[in-house]
Amino acid sequence: MSAVTETTYTPETSVGRITNFVDERVGGSGILREFGRKVFPDHWSFMFGEVALYSFVILLLSGTFLTFFFDPSMAETHYNGSFVPLKGVEMSVAYNSSLNISFDIRGGLFMRQVHHWAALLFVASVSVHMLRVFFTGAFRKPREMNWVVGGVLVILSMAAGFTGYSLPDDLLSGNGLRIIDGVIKSIPIIGTYISFFLFGGEFPGTHIIGRLFTLHILLIPAVILLMIAIHLFMVVVHKHTQYPGPGRNDHNVVGYPLGPVYAAKAGGFFFIVFGVVAFMAAAFTINPIWNYGPYDPSPVSAGTQPDWYIGWVDGALRLMPGWLFGFPLEWHIPFPWGVNTLTLNVLLPALVPAGIVFTVLFTYPWLERWITRDNREHHVLDRPRNAPTRTAIGMAGFVFYCVLWAAASSDLIATHFFVSLNDVTYWLRGLFFLGPILAFIATKRIALALQRKDREIALHGRETGRIVRLPHGEFIEVHAQLDDYKRYKLVGFESPEPMPGIPNSKGIVTKSEKRRAALSRFFFEDRVAPATPAELEAGHGHAEHEAIDPANHDAKSISH
Amino acid sequence: MKALSQKRRHPLAALVLLLMGLMLTGGVYAVATTLNQAKADTTTYSANDIKEGNKLFIANCATCHGMGASGSASGPSLVGVGAAAVDFQVGTGRMPMQMQGPQAQRKPVQFDATQTKQLAAYVASLGAGPSVPDASLVDGKGNAANGGELFRVNCAMCHNAAAAGGALTRGKFAPALAGVSGQHIYEAMVTGPQNMPVFNDANITPNGKRDIITFLKTIEADGSPGGNDLGALGPVSEGLFVWIAGLGVIIAFTIWLTSRSS
Ligand code: HEM
Numbered sequence: 148m149s150a151v152t153e154t155t156y157t158p159e160t161s162v163g164r165i166t167n168f169v170d171e172r173v174g175g176s177g178i179l180r181e182f183g184r185k186v187f188p189d190h191w192s193f194m195f196g197e198v199a200l201y202s203f204v205i206l207l208l209s210g211t212f213l214t215f216f217f218d219p220s221m222a223e224t225h226y227n228g229s230f231v232p233l234k235g236v237e238m239s240v241a242y243n244s245s246l247n248i249s250f251d252i253r254g255g256l257f258m259r260q261v262h263h264w265a266a267l268l269f270v271a272s273v274s275v276h277m278l279r280v281f282f283t284g285a286f287r288k289p290r291e292m293n294w295v296v297g298g299v300l301v302i303l304s305m306a307a308g309f310t311g312y313s314l315p316d317d318l319l320s321g322n323g324l325r326i327i328d329g330v331i332k333s334i335p336i337i338g339t340y341i342s343f344f345l346f347g348g349e350f351p352g353t354h355i356i357g358r359l360f361t362l363h364i365l366l367i368p369a370v371i372l373l374m375i376a377i378h379l380f381m382v383v384v385h386k387h388t389q390y391p392g393p394g395r396n397d398h399n400v401v402g403y404p405l406g407p408v409y410a411a412k413a414g415g416f417f418f419i420v421f422g423v424v425a426f427m428a429a430a431f432t433i434n435p436i437w438n439y440g441p442y443d444p445s446p447v448s449a450g451t452q453p454d455w456y457i458g459w460v461d462g463a464l465r466l467m468p469g470w471l472f473g474f475p476l477e478w479h480i481p482f483p484w485g486v487n488t489l490t491l492n493v494l495l496p497a498l499v500p501a502g503i504v505f506t507v508l509f510t511y512p513w514l515e516r517w518i519t520r521d522n523r524e525h526h527v528l529d530r531p532r533n534a535p536t537r538t539a540i541g542m543a544g545f546v547f548y549c550v551l552w553a554a555a556s557s558d559l560i561a562t563h564f565f566v567s568l569n570d571v572t573y574w575l576r577g578l579f580f581l582g583p584i585l586a587f588i589a590t591k592r593i594a595l596a597l598q599r600k601d602r603e604i605a606l607h608g609r610e611t612g613r614i615v616r617l618p619h620g621e622f623i624e625v626h627a628q629l630d631d632y633k634r635y636k637l638v639g640f641e642s643p644e645p646m647p648g649i650p651n652s653k654g655i656v657t658k659s660e661k662r663r664a665a666l667s668r669f670f671f672e673d674r675v676a677p678a679t680p681a682e683l684e685a686g687h688g689h690a691e692h693e694a695i696d697p698a699n700h701d702a703k704s705i706s707h
Numbered sequence: 708m709k710a711l712s713q714k715r716r717h718p719l720a721a722l723v724l725l726l727m728g729l730m731l732t733g734g735v736y737a738v739a740t741t742l743n744q745a746k747a748d749t750t751t752y753s754a755n756d757i758k759e760g761n762k763l764f765i766a767n768c769a770t771c772h773g774m775g776a777s778g779s780a781s782g783p784s785l786v787g788v789g790a791a792a793v794d795f796q797v798g799t800g801r802m803p804m805q806m807q808g809p810q811a812q813r814k815p816v817q818f819d820a821t822q823t824k825q826l827a828a829y830v831a832s833l834g835a836g837p838s839v840p841d842a843s844l845v846d847g848k849g850n851a852a853n854g855g856e857l858f859r860v861n862c863a864m865c866h867n868a869a870a871a872g873g874a875l876t877r878g879k880f881a882p883a884l885a886g887v888s889g890q891h892i893y894e895a896m897v898t899g900p901q902n903m904p905v906f907n908d909a910n911i912t913p914n915g916k917r918d919i920i921t922f923l924k925t926i927e928a929d930g931s932p933g934g935n936d937l938g939a940l941g942p943v944s945e946g947l948f949v950w951i952a953g954l955g956v957i958i959a960f961t962i963w964l965t966s967r968s969s
Binding site (some may be wrong): 189190191192194195198230231232233234235236249250256260263264267268271272275318319412415416419420423424427428429430431432433434435437438439440443445446447448449450451452453454455458555556557558559561562565566567568569 | 809851852854855856859860863864865866867868869871872873874875876877878880881922925926929931932933934935936937939940941942943945946947948949950952953954956957958960961962964965
């Protein structure tokens with residue numbers, strides 16, 4: 148965009164002159180040129196980030212509507228709206244205004260439901276997006292920092308959801324806050340103080356809704372927005388990853404340029420997501436606050452659950468026993484200033500599982516880099532089966548999460564499958580420890596088996612089921628050879644081998660080096676090597692491997 | 708007066724005080740409960756009802772509840788449970804009980820209205836107990852808002868705030884209350900079937916019970932203003948729905964969108 152060309156260019160139409168005027172000052176065409184030419188590979192699993200983004204936009208739109216009518220005050224009032232079963236009931240202004248949004252403001256109930264469904268979809272799509280990034284190894288260099296930004300986004304989206312869930316001040320959300328209050332109070336010594344500061348006195352106090360409101364509509368969305376901006380900026384800088392395929396390598400990106408094809412698609416996709424959310428909001432009720440009644444600390448309803456993304460923490464609380472082998476988990480410790488309680492049966496389940504999950508989440512890219520000594524940039528993704536140990540670790544974490552998640556609905560599992568609630572709890576306690584281990588072993592075996600199958604097919608082709616009898620009487624099954632593109636997918640991947648510890652400059656293999664070697668063995672000792680060109684040749688007597696060598700095959704790619 | 712204040716410090720004074728307190732509460736409780744029952748037992752049954760009821764009872768119930776409804780190893784004594792208990796248990800199909808288990812469950816009703824009345828008459832004749840409520844108490848024309856509050860405080864912990872039911876320990880459960888008649892709701896409260904506590908008239912007044920019935924009937928009739936209620940099970944069904952249906956549809960769209968280009 149040199150100054151000379153710009154000053155000499157005079158558009159003919161008046162619209163053209165106006166746009167040119169703006170462009171010369173804003174530089175829009177430069178930005179468009181830069182971004183419009185970004186290439187975005189096409190695969191359905193790459194679209195969950197977009198789903199998250201779009202549901203976030205929907206949240207902003209519908210949330211703004213709700214703020215017009217919601218009043219976060221905890222002052223007492225008497226309901227006088229059109230929902231008969233609550234007429235005259237004493238309640239907080241916050242609950243009253245949520246009911247009014249639902250029953251007396253045109254389109255209010257629809258917007259509430261849009262907002263809540265979009266919130267559930269938002270966290271769900273963020274999670275699936277994260278799983279996709281993990282299982283394909285997209286977090287590897289240079290994207291580790293973006294993975295961390297993503298991790299912060301998961302936590303923020305859960306926080307956004309929880310603060311929003313608490314706003315209507317109905318019985319359900321109040322029960323949820325009560326649990327949070329209990330968890331805060333279980334923090335030794337300072338817990339009670341924190342709770343009193345947070346609630347402005349003894350639970351529930353008269354401040355919490357207003358404070359949560361500020362967090363929910365101001366602070367958390369602002370930070371999410373900032374994080375999304377950083378996140379997407381980094382996606383553009385790093386360029387998107389791609390699945391392995393002929394002509395795709397760590398130096399190019401194969402796909403469509405962002406504009407106009409991809410941008411048009413993305414715009415359309417926004418409306419699809421909006422449409423799905425709007426349909427759910429129109430046809431299915433969510434969080435029917437009028438059923439729960441106003442918050443009152445004494446009643447607790449059966450079936451009180453948090454929204455799904457907080458469920459796993461609730462599940463941990465449900466699984467934790469109060470006594471372990473005859474020892475109570477609640478202790479009263481006499482201090483000089485008085486007795487302090489240590490309620491491990493609340494503190495441990497609230498902090499430990501979440502602590503484990505997030506620690507592993509944030510450190511995993513560095514952990515794997517340290518073990519593999521792999522300092523190269525990766526822009527080509529792994530198929531999950533081709534990184535069996537990582538995939539197995541991911542599944543172990545996933546099962547761990549799901550056990551806790553299931554525990555949050557233990558009562559509904561009991562009533563709907565006609566089993567005893569106690570048995571559900573015992574089984575889930577067992578699975579809490581065994582589930583991840585079994586998932587690890589099973590996943591790793593399955594991944595290796597799939598690799599073996601791939602190798603088999605690459606070498607000998609696909610079984611056709613056609614049995615042919617040869618002239619000399621032998622029966623063979625005819626195998627159909629794959630075409631080069633398909634075969635490339637099956638052989639074009641890296642399969643690292645375990646690395647022994649490397650002595651340092653003094654010739655000593657240090658302790659940490661030994662640990663690294665042990666982990667490397669753990670990661671890579673079970674491996675199925677991809678079929679090599681030589682093996683392929685021996686396998687079916689064709690010299691096809693050259694055509695599928697990624698290094699000299701980028702005719703179809705757009706390089707960056 | 709002085710003597711009394713000196714004896715106050717006697718070592719047995721506390722014991723005497725405790726005994727007095729216990730007797731007082733016991734006495735008040737006894738008066739309160741008999742009041743309840745005395746008031747409850749107002750319906751009159753003919754001698755023929757009782758006779759027919761006895762026959763039905765011997766044929767259908769005595770194997771478990773014993774002759775004279777005095778109880779056996781497989782069923783409790785029914786002396787004093789009242790007509791309301793029989794009307795509820797037989798009228799909802801729970802009795803005669805189908806099988807041993809954590810709790811007797813609803814099943815198709817086996818006796819018609821007359822037979823149920825006769826069975827109730829027979830059991831009521833064995834000892835005073837809560838009777839079948841007056842029609843004016845179960846008409847569902849009370850105050851729904853007040854009923855809602857009573858329901859949330861007294862019943863929601865087991866039956867769920869939207870009366871969708873909930874789990875209790877060891878396979879027991881509080882059932883969903885949609886479709887239960889006003890009369891049976893009332894009887895459930897006064898007799899406390901199985902794992903449900905009794906809510907006598909001192910706990911919840913007859914008018915309060917009428918309001919609860921009104922509340923339950925109102926929310927049942929109103930349905931779900933926001934669309935399909937997904938079983939009214941709260942966030943669990945909502946979460947399942949968004950993962951399976953919501954995300955499922957969106958994944959289908961993503962696959963469709965990306966398949967178009969290649
Ligand atoms: C508010 C939530 C989020 C939004 C709006 C968002 C948005 C996006 C978008 C639009 C992309 C590019 C398309 C794609 O690969 O799907 C992307 C890529 C990426 N996201 Fe997210 N994301 C979010 C949360 C997360 C989380 C929780 C993580 C992981 C902890 C994460 C890690 C990544 C990484 C590493 C990439 C690069 C992927 C690649 O190039 O293959 N993101 N994100």
